[in-house]
Amino acid sequence: MAIRTPEKARRRAVSRRRTARSTRSAKASARKRIWLFEEGNASMRELLGGKGAGLAEMSRVGLPVPPGFTITTAVCNEYNAKGRTFPPGLMDEVRRALGSIERKMGKRFGDAQNPLLVSVRSGAKFSMPGMMDTVLNLGLNEETLRGLAALTGNERFAEDAYRRFVQMFGKIVLDVPGEKFEAIIEARKHRGGAKLDTDLSAKDLTEIAKEFKALIRREKGVEFPTDPGVQLEMAIRAVFDSWMGKRAVDYRNFNKIPHDLGTAVNVQAMVFGNMGAESATGVAFTRNPATGEKRLYGEYLPNAQGEDVVAGTRTPHPIAQMDRELPGVYRQFRDVAKMLERHYKDMQDLEFTVERGKLWMLQTRSGKRTAQAAVKVAVDMAREKLISRDEALLRVEPEQIYQLLLPRFDPEDKGAAEREGKLLARGLNASPGAATGMAVFDPDTAVEIGANGQAVILVRPETNPDDVHGMLIAKGILTARGGATSHAAVVARGLGKPCVAGAEAIRVDPQAKLLSVDGQVIRQGEFISIDGTTGEVFGRAIRTIDPDLTKERDLQTLLGWADHVRRLGVWANADYPRDAARARAFSAEGIGLCRTEHMFFEEDRLPIVRRMILAENEGERQRALDQLLPIQRQDFVGILREMAGLTVVIRLIDPPLHEFLPRYDELLVEVAELRVRGTDPRGLEEKERLLRAVAAMREQNPMLGLRGIRLGILYPGIIDMQVRAILEAACTLAKEGVRTHPEIMIPLVGHPNELRVVEQRVRPLADRVMAEQRVRVAYKFGTMIEIPRACVVADEIAELAEFFSFGSNDLTQLIFGFSRDDAEGKFLLRYVSDKILPENPFQVLDAKGVGALIEMAVRLGRKARPDIELGICGEHGGDPQSIEFCHKVGLTYVSCSPFRVPTARLAAAQAALKEKQARAERDR
Ligand code: ADP
Ligand code: MG
Ligand code: MG
Numbered sequence: 021m022a023i024r025t026p027e028k029a030r031r032r033a034v035s036r037r038r039t040a041r042s043t044r045s046a047k048a049s050a051r052k053r054i055w056l057f058e059e060g061n062a063s064m065r066e067l068l069g070g071k072g073a074g075l076a077e078m079s080r081v082g083l084p085v086p087p088g089f090t091i092t093t094a095v096c097n098e099y100n101a102k103g104r105t106f107p108p109g110l111m112d113e114v115r116r117a118l119g120s121i122e123r124k125m126g127k128r129f130g131d132a133q134n135p136l137l138v139s140v141r142s143g144a145k146f147s148m149p150g151m152m153d154t155v156l157n158l159g160l161n162e163e164t165l166r167g168l169a170a171l172t173g174n175e176r177f178a179e180d181a182y183r184r185f186v187q188m189f190g191k192i193v194l195d196v197p198g199e200k201f202e203a204i205i206e207a208r209k210h211r212g213g214a215k216l217d218t219d220l221s222a223k224d225l226t227e228i229a230k231e232f233k234a235l236i237r238r239e240k241g242v243e244f245p246t247d248p249g250v251q252l253e254m255a256i257r258a259v260f261d262s263w264m265g266k267r268a269v270d271y272r273n274f275n276k277i278p279h280d281l282g283t284a285v286n287v288q289a290m291v292f293g294n295m296g297a298e299s300a301t302g303v304a305f306t307r308n309p310a311t312g313e314k315r316l317y318g319e320y321l322p323n324a325q326g327e328d329v330v331a332g333t334r335t336p337h338p339i340a341q342m343d344r345e346l347p348g349v350y351r352q353f354r355d356v357a358k359m360l361e362r363h364y365k366d367m368q369d370l371e372f373t374v375e376r377g378k379l380w381m382l383q384t385r386s387g388k389r390t391a392q393a394a395v396k397v398a399v400d401m402a403r404e405k406l407i408s409r410d411e412a413l414l415r416v417e418p419e420q421i422y423q424l425l426l427p428r429f430d431p432e433d434k435g436a437a438e439r440e441g442k443l444l445a446r447g448l449n450a451s452p453g454a455a456t457g458m459a460v461f462d463p464d465t466a467v468e469i470g471a472n473g474q475a476v477i478l479v480r481p482e483t484n485p486d487d488v489h490g491m492l493i494a495k496g497i498l499t500a501r502g503g504a505t506s507h508a509a510v511v512a513r514g515l516g517k518p519c520v521a522g523a524e525a526i527r528v529d530p531q532a533k534l535l536s537v538d539g540q541v542i543r544q545g546e547f548i549s550i551d552g553t554t555g556e557v558f559g560r561a562i563r564t565i566d567p568d569l570t571k572e573r574d575l576q577t578l579l580g581w582a583d584h585v586r587r588l589g590v591w592a593n594a595d596y597p598r599d600a601a602r603a604r605a606f607s608a609e610g611i612g613l614c615r616t617e618h619m620f621f622e623e624d625r626l627p628i629v630r631r632m633i634l635a636e637n638e639g640e641r642q643r644a645l646d647q648l649l650p651i652q653r654q655d656f657v658g659i660l661r662e663m664a665g666l667t668v669v670i671r672l673i674d675p676p677l678h679e680f681l682p683r684y685d686e687l688l689v690e691v692a693e694l695r696v697r698g699t700d701p702r703g704l705e706e707k708e709r710l711l712r713a714v715a716a717m718r719e720q721n722p723m724l725g726l727r728g729i730r731l732g733i734l735y736p737g738i739i740d741m742q743v744r745a746i747l748e749a750a751c752t753l754a755k756e757g758v759r760t761h762p763e764i765m766i767p768l769v770g771h772p773n774e775l776r777v778v779e780q781r782v783r784p785l786a787d788r789v790m791a792e793q794r795v796r797v798a799y800k801f802g803t804m805i806e807i808p809r810a811c812v813v814a815d816e817i818a819e820l821a822e823f824f825s826f827g828s829n830d831l832t833q834l835i836f837g838f839s840r841d842d843a844e845g846k847f848l849l850r851y852v853s854d855k856i857l858p859e860n861p862f863q864v865l866d867a868k869g870v871g872a873l874i875e876m877a878v879r880l881g882r883k884a885r886p887d888i889e890l891g892i893c894g895e896h897g898g899d900p901q902s903i904e905f906c907h908k909v910g911l912t913y914v915s916c917s918p919f920r921v922p923t924a925r926l927a928a929a930q931a932a933l934k935e936k937q938a939r940a941e942r943d944r
Pocket of ligand 2: 371383
């Protein structure tokens with residue numbers, strides 16, 4: 021148990037009092053069930069929902085907002101907890117709050133002469149698809165309708181408002197399918213020869229409303245409610261019910277949003293954008309959400325109501341045009357937009373309506389934006405001194421930076437494809453990135469074709485767990501059905517592969533192995549391209565290009581700020597000089613993992629490597645190693661030169677040797693064939709010898725077999741050759757005046773004695789090489805920590821090792837007892853979707869289990885060797901959440917793939933900033 025110092029105790033007491041006080045006031049506000057807009061503020065999102073808090077804040081600062089009130093999220097929770105019943109007295113409170121709107125508007129709800137109409141709008145803390153749509157014009161019936169017509173002197177307007185209300189209420193509250201209403205309108209237009217909704221006369225509209233009500237009677241067996249009070253109660257109920265609707269629940273599950281937040285209901289006086297040429301409705305962002313450019317961006321429609329702008333029935337005008345059509349209103353709106361942006365210190369997404377020349381604000385919220393815009397807006401706002409640099413750093417998701425650096429389609433080639441009419445369809449941009457490949461229509465074929473290195477795109481009507489093996493090998497995934505939370509979308513994002521989901525224009529026929537769209541047909545083996553960032557699907561191959569970081573000025577600026585803030589070093593994993601060059605271009609500060617065995621796979625080397633493995637005596641083996649030495653030395657000269665002045669951690673040979681040999685079953689077939697043919701006895705003899713050798717090396721479980729340091733102990737010649745190559749390379753460069761910092765890393769150590777055996781060879785050998793070369797170079801000797809046992813005895817290991825590098829992939833496999841390839845192919849994704857595991861532990865470091873062992877190793881390692889260098893080189897080194905963990909346990913650096921280096925730089929900065937914030941919070 022930690023000892024409590026008096027200071028700690030005092031702080032605890034203060035914080036306890038503070039929580040008590042805030043819970044008390046939270047309880048008091050939770051008891052207040054209805055808040056008039058002018059009573060709330062922006063900080064009350066939890067209770068009032070995002071929309072309600074925004075409306076309250078805008079009212080509070082004096083912007084023109086139609087009066088209204090918010091029923092709290094707490095009421096929603098109570099309603100759902102009590103088997104969908106309103107808390108007692110709620111509707112009385114609603115009526116009182118309505119009275120306040122009536123006084124402000126000088127109208128009465130349900131009054132036949134001067135009726136107040138309201139909108140009923142849902143709004144949870146986080147904006148959420150699946151929640152109930154807004155109902156407009158509530159309060160209309162055949163009497164109030166006459167009043168509205170008389171009041172406005174506009175019969176058609178009133179009839180149209182009523183028609184819309186019955187339609188929205190019928191669809192949203194009473195759950196009658198929307199198409200059925202559309203069909204009635206279409207039939208009526210057809211009969212009267214009308215083209216647009218606006219061509220319908222007042223009389224047409226009256227008839228339509230009648231037909232709507234008949235439809236509702238037919239479908240639901242109920243009369244359309246005429247009493248405005250009943251209408252309101254039903255609408256409120258429908259909003260609360262939608263919180264527990266399937267779509268909303270699925271969405272929350274997917275996005276890890278708790279189910280107990282509840283939704284608020286906003287009831288607001290209607291204003292009308294459809295009262296003639298001086299009226300309009302629109303939406304706008306304070307900056308361009310695609311590029312981040314600082315200029316109003318949006319659209320509006322004159323003489324229109326509500327969702328007409330986004331419904332696509334009429335083409336809206338760009339917002340700038342309002343400057344000509346409604347100049348006074350435009351200027352006012354521009355000022356409001358500017359003011360709201362300064363007020364919220366973030367780009368805002370605004371909704372507004374103009375009623376007969378008067379501007380009304382209906383919504384403000386932080387605008388969703390692309391990765392590019394996120395970076396530009398954050399950097400610009402820091403430059404404008406609207407936010408601090410620290411805030412700017414926290415505004416951008418590290419993953420967004422990764423997106424910015426993903427390969428994209430070459431704009432020229434993409435443009436050409438568009439001109440050729442090869443843009444087949446648009447679907448949902450479910451997982452970002454661009455991919456080109458052969459279209460394949462089932463997972464087995466994907467594996468078959470993909471195994472030969474051919475890029476494939478897996479095309480399915482929709483995917484399910486039986487498709488995962490095909491998804492693993494595909495470069496991208498395309499489905500015709502399914503949304504942002506469909507299996508395809510979820511799995512693709514999990515695997516980091518581009519995915520376009522729900523491209524509904526496309527018909528996919530897996531039996532016939534083809535897809536068709538508008539008469540164009542793509543068969544298996546033909547090329548397609550998908551852009552998971554935009555959702556576009558093309559019917560041919562499109563060239564991809566890597567974005568050029570040096571041209572991304574704002575990103576460079578932001579990352580420069582990040583480098584000032586972070587404590588963690590950011591290194592890269594790179595096996596070849598060209599990867600090292602890329603890593604340096606992304607400002608990696610070292611190489612945390614250079615794998616040597618990849619070099620063995622190259623064509624000119626593999627025969628030598630095989631000779632080394634299959635040698636029947638030591639002399640033969642040594643001859644092969646002698647041939648490999650100069651080749652490896654050249655490899656190391658290349659990478660060490662590229663990383664001059666920086667550390668390069670070189671891991672000695674790791675994988676099981678059979679990986680370098682031909683496959684057993686393939687050899688077996690070849691031998692059998694040679695035997696049958698009987699024409700090549702010498703060839704047969706050779707193959708049989710190989711087969712025997714391969715058979716002798718076969719292991720039940722190679723992952724846990726003869727690999728890593730175990731190989732080095734059994735075949736010390738390999739280690740000698742590699743160590744010699746590293747030191748000779750360093751010495752050669754030293755003589756040229758190039759400073760290098762090689763570090764020799766031994767994989768898969770579980771017991772200090774293993775490391776001791778190797779150390780006793782490596783150190784004297786290194787001395788020998790330096791003596792031969794007559795130059796001294798600094799190098800380090802250390803180990804991967806990837807076997808659980810090594811974590812537990814890390815102090816003993818640190819006596820020998822000058823550095824640790826956590827191999828978190830193997831460490832995760834061994835701690836969970838998962839073989840990654842089997843797990844991801846079979847049950848792991850299911851584990852994640854069933855919430856047995858919160859995340860895929862191979863992507864996000866499991867802080868509780870794997871993390872606890874890492875912490876132990878860090879502590880023990882430091883105890884034995886205070887200046888020990890500590891890094892991580894598993895895939896987690898590039899994952900933001902895992903990076904935060906690495907920061908907290910005090911690693912020296914994280915090492916990740918070169919493309920993730922910029923992401924990691926930002927994530928490391930955010931980890932440092934969050935720590936600073938938490939400390940400030942504690943000290944308050
Ligand atoms: P969403 O959450 O889908 O954006 P909203 O509740 O914001 O739904 O409503 C959608 C649109 O309906 C608004 O942008 C606005 O055009 C219109 N609307 C909502 N309430 C009113 C109102 N009181 N007066 C006029 N139009 C309204
Ligand atoms: Mg809205
Ligand atoms: Mg490993």
